Amino acid sequence: MSQTGPTTLPDRQPGSARRPDLPLLRTEELMLNMGPQHPATHGVLKMILDLEGERIVKATPVMGFLHRGVEKLAEHGTYHQFIPHTDRLDYVCAMYNNFAYVRAVEKLIDLKVPPRAEYLRTIVAETQRIVGHLFWLGTQALDIGAMTVFFYTFRDREILLDWFNELCGARLTTSWYRIGGVERDVTPELIAKLSKFIDEFQAKIGECNLLLEKNRIWLARTQGIAVVSAEDALSFGLSGPTLRGSGVDYDLRKYEPYAAYGDVEWNVPVGRNGDTYDRYWVRIEEMRESCKIIRQCLERLPDGPYLADAPTVVLPSKDKVFTTLESMIIQFKLFTQGFKTPAGEIYCGTEAHKGELGFYIVSDGSGRPYRLKIRSPSFIHLGAFDHMARGYMIADIITIFGTYDIVMGECDR
Amino acid sequence: MNDLRSVAERLTQRFPQDVVAVAEFRGDLSVTVRKSALLTVGRFLKEEPGLEFDYIVHVSSVDYPTEPERFEVVYEVYSIRHRRRIRFKTRLSEADGEIDSLSSVWYGANFMEREIYDMMGIRFHGHPDLRRILMPDEYDEGFPLRKDFPLQGRGWRDTFEFLEPPASPAAPSSKDSP
Numbered sequence: 001m002s003q004t005g006p007t008t009l010p011d012r013q014p015g016s017a018r019r020p021d022l023p024l025l026r027t028e029e030l031m032l033n034m035g036p037q038h039p040a041t042h043g044v045l046k047m048i049l050d051l052e053g054e055r056i057v058k059a060t061p062v063m064g065f066l067h068r069g070v071e072k073l074a075e076h077g078t079y080h081q082f083i084p085h086t087d088r089l090d091y092v093c094a095m096y097n098n099f100a101y102v103r104a105v106e107k108l109i110d111l112k113v114p115p116r117a118e119y120l121r122t123i124v125a126e127t128q129r130i131v132g133h134l135f136w137l138g139t140q141a142l143d144i145g146a147m148t149v150f151f152y153t154f155r156d157r158e159i160l161l162d163w164f165n166e167l168c169g170a171r172l173t174t175s176w177y178r179i180g181g182v183e184r185d186v187t188p189e190l191i192a193k194l195s196k197f198i199d200e201f202q203a204k205i206g207e208c209n210l211l212l213e214k215n216r217i218w219l220a221r222t223q224g225i226a227v228v229s230a231e232d233a234l235s236f237g238l239s240g241p242t243l244r245g246s247g248v249d250y251d252l253r254k255y256e257p258y259a260a261y262g263d264v265e266w267n268v269p270v271g272r273n274g275d276t277y278d279r280y281w282v283r284i285e286e287m288r289e290s291c292k293i294i295r296q297c298l299e300r301l302p303d304g305p306y307l308a309d310a311p312t313v314v315l316p317s318k319d320k321v322f323t324t325l326e327s328m329i330i331q332f333k334l335f336t337q338g339f340k341t342p343a344g345e346i347y348c349g350t351e352a353h354k355g356e357l358g359f360y361i362v363s364d365g366s367g368r369p370y371r372l373k374i375r376s377p378s379f380i381h382l383g384a385f386d387h388m389a390r391g392y393m394i395a396d397i398i399t400i401f402g403t404y405d406i407v408m409g410e411c412d413r
Numbered sequence: 414m415n416d417l418r419s420v421a422e423r424l425t426q427r428f429p430q431d432v433v434a435v436a437e438f439r440g441d442l443s444v445t446v447r448k449s450a451l452l453t454v455g456r457f458l459k460e461e462p463g464l465e466f467d468y469i470v471h472v473s474s475v476d477y478p479t480e481p482e483r484f485e486v487v488y489e490v491y492s493i494r495h496r497r498r499i500r501f502k503t504r505l506s507e508a509d510g511e512i513d514s515l516s517s518v519w520y521g522a523n524f525m526e527r528e529i530y531d532m533m534g535i536r537f538h539g540h541p542d543l544r545r546i547l548m549p550d551e552y553d554e555g556f557p558l559r560k561d562f563p564l565q566g567r568g569w570r571d572t573f574e575f576l577e578p579p580a581s582p583a584a585p586s587s588k589d590s591p
C-alpha cells in the first residue's frame with residue numbers, strides 16, 4: 001500500500017493566512033466571551049476575544065477552572081503517594097505522566113532501573129503516545145468538521161485502552177509506573193496482542209490519513225494557520241510536536257536519551273512551516289516512529305526483574321506483604337513515612353506526546369517533597385495562544401486550540 | 414559536564430560580584446545570582462554567542478519561611494544549539510517581594526511568572542500583565558503555595574452556596590434506609 005511507508009513533508013509555498021495588513025474598518029470592536037463550556041475547548045477554558053469584524057485582534061485565555069492544587073498536595077504526601085495524582089494531570093495519557101514523575105524521583109535518589117523495566121517503560125510510553133496522538137487527531141479533525149476520522153481513531157484507541165486495562169486494570173488512570181520499575185510484568189498474551197496491533201497499525205494510520213492529506217477542506221483550514229516561527233516558539237517555551245512543527249529539532253528522547261530510547265533506531269520528524277498542517281504531519285509521523293520503537297523493543301525485550309532491588313525505596317510485592325511480616329512493615333513504613341531522599345533539587349524533563357513534561361523537585365532530606373513544580377506543556381502552550389491567534393479569523397480559533405493538543409487537567413493542575 | 418562548568422565559569426567571570434553560588438547536583442547545574450543582576454544575567458545567557466540559551470524550560474519558586482530571604486525564584490533555560498541546560502535563581506525577602514521580570518527576554522516567562530505571582534505572591538517588575546492566572550480574580554485568601562498557607566485553605570471554600578452544611582455524625586441519615 002502506498003500509504004504505509006514513511007511520507008515526506010509535501011513541498012509547498014510557506015505562508016500564513018494571517019492578515020494583519022488588511023485595513024481596519026474601525027467601526028466597533030466586539031468582545032466575545034468563548035467558553036468556559038465549549039465542546040472544542042477540551043475541558044473548561046474561557047477565551048476572551050477582541051474582534052474586529054471576524055478577525056481576532058486579541059485573545060486572552062482565562063484558565064484555572066480545573067485547578068486542584070496538585071503541587072500543594074504533593075508537599076503533604078510521600079513520593080509514592082503522588083503517583084496516582086499524576087494520572088489526573090493529563091487524564092487522557094496517564095502513563096506518560098507517571099513515567100515523567102517516577103523518572104524525576106529516580107533522578108533525585110539516583111536509582112538505577114533494571115533493563116527489562118526500562119524496555120517495558122519504553123514500550124508502554126510509546127503505546128501511550130499513539131493513544132494520545134490518535135485522540136488528538138480524532139478531536140482536531142472533529143473540531144474542523146471531518147467527523148469520520150474521529151470514529152477511526154477512537155476505534156484504534158479503544159484497542160490500546162483495553163490493552164492497558166489488561167496490563168494494569170485501568171484504562172485511563174493507570175498508575176502502572178513505580179519508583180524503581182513498573183507495577184507488574186507483561187504477559188506473553190499482552191505482547192502478542194501488541195505486536196498484532198503494531199503490524200496492523202501502519203495501514204490504519206494510512207486509512208485516517210487518506211481522509212485528510214488530500215482533503216481540500218482540511219488543507220485550507222490547517223495550512224498557513226497559527227504560524228509560529230522557530231525563534232518565537234523557543235522563546236515561548238513551546239515543546240513537543242508544537243515546537244518541531246516549526247522546524248526545531250528538539251526531542252528529549254533523542255538528545256537526552258532515557259529508558260531504552262538510546263538503544264533503538266528511530267527518527268525525529270521535523271516540520272518546516274510552523275503551521276497547523278506541519279504539526280499534524282509531525283504527529284502522524286511520530287506515530288509511525290512509535291511503531292518502530294515498540295517493535296524493536298518487543299524484539300529485544302530482556303529478561304530479568306521488572307523492579308529495582310532497593311528495599312528501602314521500592315514497594316515490596318503484594319504477595320509478600322500479605323504473607324511475611326517484614327514486607328508488611330516495610331510497606332507500612334514506606335506509606336506512612338516515605339523514604340528519605342538526599343537534600344537537593346533536580347529538574348527532569350520527559351518528552352511526553354504533548355511536549356516536555358518536567359518535574360522540578362526540591363527535597364529537604366525528608367520523606368516528602370519540599371516543593372514539587374510541574375512543568376506542564378499545555379499551560380506553557382497556552383501562553384503563546386494570543387501570539388498565534390492574532391490576525392486570524394474567528395473560525396480558526398478552534399484549529400488553534402486543537403493544534404496544541406491541550407488537556408486542561410494538566411494545564412490547571 | 415565540563416561543558417556546563419565552562420558556562421558557570423563564564424558567568425562568574427562576567428559577573429564576579431553577582432554570582433553568589435554555583436552548585437551541581439545529579440548533573441544539574443544551578444547558579445544563584447543577586448536579585449539586582451537577574452535581568453542582566455538573563456539577557457547575557459540568551460544573547461551571548463557561545464551560550465545562546467534560547468528555550469525557556471520553566472520558572473518556579475520555593476518558599477523557605479524561616480530564612481531572612483524567604484523566596485527563591487528559579488529559572489531554567491536550554492540552549493538548542495549547544496544542547497545543554499542551566500538553572501539560575503535568585504533570593505528575595507518577603508518585605509521586598511519584587512524582582513525583575515524576564516518576560517522581555519523569553520516571551521514564555523510571561524505566563525510562568527504570572528503563575529508564580531498567583532501561587533506565591535512574588536511581584537515581577539516590568540511584567541506586562543501581572544494578574545492571577547489559576548486562582549479566580551477575586552480570590553483574596555493569600556497565596557496558596559506559601560508554606561504558611563494551610564492545605565485545606567482558609568475557609569472561603571466552605572462558603573460556596575452549592576455546598577450543604579456538614580451533617581452531624583450522630584444524626585441518623587435517612588439515606589441508609591433501603
